[in-house]
Amino acid sequence: MLPEWITQKCPDISAADRETAVVRQAQLTKPTGALGRLEQLAVELAGLQATERPRAARVPIIVFAGDHGIVAQGVSAYPQAVTIAMMANFASGGAAISVLARQLGSTLEVVDAGTLAQEEMPGIVTDKPRHGTRDFSIEPALTPAELAFAFEAGQRAVARAKTNQPDLLIFGEMGIGNTTTSAAIAASLLGSSAEEIAGHGTGVDAAGRAHKARVVDAAIGRHGLAGASPEKILGAVGGLEIAAISGAIIAAAQARIPVLIDGFIVSVAALAAVRLNPSCQPFLLPSHQSAEQGHRLVLRALNVQPLISLDLRLGEGSGAAIALPLVRAACALHNEMATFAQANVPDRPS
Numbered sequence: 001m002l003p004e005w006i007t008q009k010c011p012d013i014s015a016a017d018r019e020t021a022v023v024r025q026a027q028l029t030k031p032t033g034a035l036g037r038l039e040q041l042a043v044e045l046a047g048l049q050a051t052e053r054p055r056a057a058r059v060p061i062i063v064f065a066g067d068h069g070i071v072a073q074g075v076s077a078y079p080q081a082v083t084i085a086m087m088a089n090f091a092s093g094g095a096a097i098s099v100l101a102r103q104l105g106s107t108l109e110v111v112d113a114g115t116l117a118q119e120e121m122p123g124i125v126t127d128k129p130r131h132g133t134r135d136f137s138i139e140p141a142l143t144p145a146e147l148a149f150a151f152e153a154g155q156r157a158v159a160r161a162k163t164n165q166p167d168l169l170i171f172g173e174m175g176i177g178n179t180t181t182s183a184a185i186a187a188s189l190l191g192s193s194a195e196e197i198a199g200h201g202t203g204v205d206a207a208g209r210a211h212k213a214r215v216v217d218a219a220i221g222r223h224g225l226a227g228a229s230p231e232k233i234l235g236a237v238g239g240l241e242i243a244a245i246s247g248a249i250i251a252a253a254q255a256r257i258p259v260l261i262d263g264f265i266v267s268v269a270a271l272a273a274v275r276l277n278p279s280c281q282p283f284l285l286p287s288h289q290s291a292e293q294g295h296r297l298v299l300r301a302l303n304v305q306p307l308i309s310l311d312l313r314l315g316e317g318s319g320a321a322i323a324l325p326l327v328r329a330a331c332a333l334h335n336e337m338a339t340f341a342q343a344n345v346p347d348r349p350s
């Protein structure tokens with residue numbers, strides 16, 4: 001049932017462009033390595049984009065929304081109706097990610113990948129196989145066909161974004177209950193206990209967090225997810241917006257478009273994407289370290305180091321949007337600084 005394209009190989013990094021970027025960094029008017037991780041970022045981007053001049057100018061933001069049956073178990077501090085209300089807020093420009101998108105000059109597309117909304121909403125793309133997932137404490141969240149549809153909703157969103165030739169993509173999510181869903185996916189993929197992964201989400205207290213961990217551990221046992229395949233895990237305890245993001249990440253990487261990874265939830269979607277198609281891994285660029293407890297372990301499994309750590313715990317793509325100016329700075333420095341020869345600055349004797 002896994003769509004065939006999901007496992008198709010992503011392009012290789014351009015070793016020649018990466019090497020040209022390494023050589024250029026060594027010629028720029030600064031002590032060797034003095035721009036630290038911004039140098040590495042520019043070099044990696046040059047290889048990924050297969051260009052001498054890495055770019056982060058055009059960066060569309062796509063937010064995927066979905067509802068979660070698991071909220072019936074009392075796992076979120078906020079009511080489920082927030083998901084749909086926030087979609088409208090994204091579209092009308094009042095959400096955090098709406099403000100950040102405006103500030104960055106990014107387009108913001110909102111995709112209803114599976115909320116409880118019964119009708120199409122103005123300014124929102126509806127692309128969903130069902131209204132919300134099933135309660136995974138009782139039954140599998142999604143059928144294989146529903147999961148495949150969600151992957152393809154992500155692919156369709158990337159196909160729309162590609163018409164404007166994006167340099168990078170940012171994916172965000174909205175879905176009350178999705179830190180519990182993400183904890184269940186992450187604990188299953190990593191073989192960790194839910195106690196290590198489950199966090200406070202929108203702000204449940206210590207007892208609420210312990211309850212989330214118990215709900216997750218029970219579901220992993222009930223569905224037999226220890227050592228299971230990523231598609232079985234996503235079907236059993238996944239979310240429609242999360243699967244859509246996994247599909248979108250793979251589709252972006254297959255089109256040679258790097259993705260700036262947001263917080264805990266998007267990182268879990270990215271980990272699932274890497275397990276489905278390991279060749280997408282190089283296209284994942286880190287942004288921030290979320291305050292959500294499990295994020296550290298997920299980032300470690302993705303083999304990326306966050307650029308910033310601001311105790312954000314919002315989602316929506318906000319952490320990636322806030323980190324984008326650093327990526328832009330890395331590109332501008334790489335592309336525009338003078339070399340020692342151009343500026344007549346004496347280089348270090350070799």
Ligand SMILES: Cc1cc2ncn([C@H]3O[C@H](COP(=O)(O)O)[C@@H](O)[C@H]3O)c2cc1C
Binds near residue numbers: 175177178179180316
């Ligand atoms: C007003 C509001 C705006 C949000 N924007 C993102 N989230 C974040 O919180 C939710 C996950 O937390 P939990 O698993 O605890 O429900 C997701 O929707 C996530 O994107 C929000 C949550 C709220 C309440």
Ligand SMILES: O=C(O)c1cccnc1
Binds near residue numbers: 266290291295312
């Ligand atoms: O890091 C995240 O993505 C996150 C954390 C808490 C709530 N919503 C999102």
